[in-house]
């Protein structure tokens with residue numbers, strides 16, 4: 126399925142690498158406080174010389190200049206595109222700025238709705254008399270902890286389950302939170318170091334040693350500190366099973382979730398084996414090297430591409446440890462009419478504002494629906510269309526096309542038609558969204574994958590068919606091979622679970638089977654094109670195009686330029702919604718022809734020549750038997766709870782589940798997959814300890 130074909134080499138011009146520098150001290154999302162508020166910080170008990178080190182939330186990361194499935198054959202592309210299409214090219218390539226906009230349109234991010242947290246100083250947990258230097262440090266540390274997903278003045282469910290304090294609420298909890306925040310900030314200030322408990326203790330009064338011990342242990346075992354790919358961290362081994370036979374775990378799937386979990390379990394002292402059906406690691410993260418004549422080449426992400434929010438993002442930590450610069454996706458996205466003309470900036474802003482207002486109205490409506498008639502849900506698409514008609518939004522042709530573009534953008538973010546999305550819960554993860562800029566990694570996300578997979582016992586080409594589990598252990602079956610283990614971790618995509626790709630014996634509980642069916646799993650596809658030179662300009666990372674026909678609104682509606690990060694003049698066109706489904710039945714040649722037609726429609730009227738690509742790739746995530754789609758979404762009738770049900774282990778702690786579709790807070794993302802792997806490694810450790818102590822007490826009887 127994965128072949129590429131050269132098209133027509135022309136004299137390439139290598140683009141210059143652009144570098145943007147970002148700081149992370151920006152707005153982050155606020156995770157809603159789950160437990161008590163107004164807990165007083167006991168300033169007398171916390172050493173005033175708290176951490177003299179730079180405790181910047183996430184110290185400025187050097188940012189610099191990627192995106193992507195499985196590529197497909199482009200069998201006859203050179204013949205069909207070569208001569209005939211180039212005959213109407215009139216001039217030599219001209220390097221013009223196709224869009225000298227000033228001021229430019231605003232950012233269009235993968236996710237529409239962002240809630241930035243309110244100033245932490247306004248939080249009642251930090252009384253006014255604490256607005257001094259210690260207070261500022263505490264604030265700064267709290268911001269760092271919040272960016273990682275910890276509430277300001279309460280405990281997470283994980284912390285409660287881990288019994289980090291004896292009583293929920295009160296002074297002990299308030300002090301624990303300060304200590305926990307301090308340890309997180311201390312490690313985040315230098316993620317290439319192994320933070321020791323003693324180092325953490327240095328800046329905290331000895332009387333809080335127990336709290337430091339508890340917080341340090343919790344953060345370490347749950348992968349909030351000392352994780353990743355720095356040499357000292359990779360070499361570290363925890364002694365979780367001193368004097369005991371370490372349990373063995375089979376991890377199914379070597380995507381981000383499986384790789385992260387396997388690494389963490391190995392460092393905890395487990396014996397681990399990873400079974401992967403494909404012949405490569407990474408799963409839905411896949412970077413293809415594209416190459417044409419005359420040395421033009423680029424790395425194209427055909428699966429997960431954008432780090433959607435860098436603050437607190439564990440992939441941002443890996444980038445720092447690996448010395449990878451990040452490239453901020455720039456906040457400018459010109460939109461073009463079918464004529465090739467630029468959309469009027471005023472009309473663009475007006476329709477974007479109307480679109481957001483309609484979404485807010487839908488959210489208010491659902492709030493009252495949820496309060497009154499709990500079980501009723503309707504498709505988000507229907508609600509939006511009804512509101513559009515009622516409020517008379519986007520009635521003329523250009524406005525309607527713009528409105529459709531925003532709908533396509535939402536279908537891209539959710540990988541499905543708006544008609545499939547739950548009006549009640551489609552954005553249930555918004556409160557947790559990672560804050561900060563959206564970024565690319567130069568060279569593509571496989572850099573992370575290869576570094577994570579290094580030296581891991583991954584056995585490729587092992588397609589798991591069934592998992593048998595019981596009180597005495599688990600057997601994983603792949604072809605004619607059987608793998609016996611104490612516990613198994615299943616990280617296969619929701620698409621594979623929906624298709625019954627893995628049989629469970631005994632069957633999964635009804636509750637889990639129903640959640641698998643209810644939760645949505647959608648489709649997004651990409652066409653990656655390597656051109657002989659950059660004709661769209663170096664100053665933009667995205668541009669979009671409108672269509673007259675609503676039913677094709679998701680067809681190549683958004684282009685990502687990877688010129689500044691991929692190593693070559695690479696454009697990636699996105700196909701969302703209905704168009705993503707139809708795209709899978711089109712021949713790659715026809716798809717690429719269609720994209721070129723669109724690009725020429727935009728650039729030729731400006732006198733800019735659009736050459737044939739030297740290589741092109743089309744993804745087919747829907748036909749990929751190791752994925753059957755792109756990522757999860759909240760379907761009509763489903764809710765965020767289904768993510769939690771998918772994450773539940775079965776067989777009294779024998780089979781565990783990770784992967785993006787098990788992460789209620791961060792679904793459909795690379796960091797969501799990463800964090801789910803960490804979460805399950807901690808759960809497996811907890812169950813292994815429980816079993817070890819049960820068998821010790823049985824022996825003692």
Ligand SMILES: Cc1cc2nc3c(=O)[nH]c(=O)nc-3n(C[C@H](O)[C@H](O)[C@H](O)COP(=O)(O)OP(=O)(O)OC[C@H]3O[C@@H](n4cnc5c(N)ncnc54)[C@H](O)[C@@H]3O)c2cc1C
Pocket residue numbers: 193194377378379380381382383400401402403406407408409410427428429430431432433587588589590616617618621626627649650651746750751752754755756783784785786792793794795796797798
């Ligand atoms: C087109 C596209 C664009 C995306 N864009 C973004 C983005 O910009 N930003 C972002 O954050 N996220 C994005 N994502 C989502 C992100 O890539 C995924 O959420 C994440 O990579 C999922 O990781 P995972 O470990 O949960 O699953 P996977 O990566 O799918 O890993 C599961 C592994 O299990 C293996 N497997 C499946 N069945 C079997 C079997 N029977 N036996 C053995 N092995 C099996 C698979 O081969 C795979 O390697 C995108 C995804 C796609 C497809």
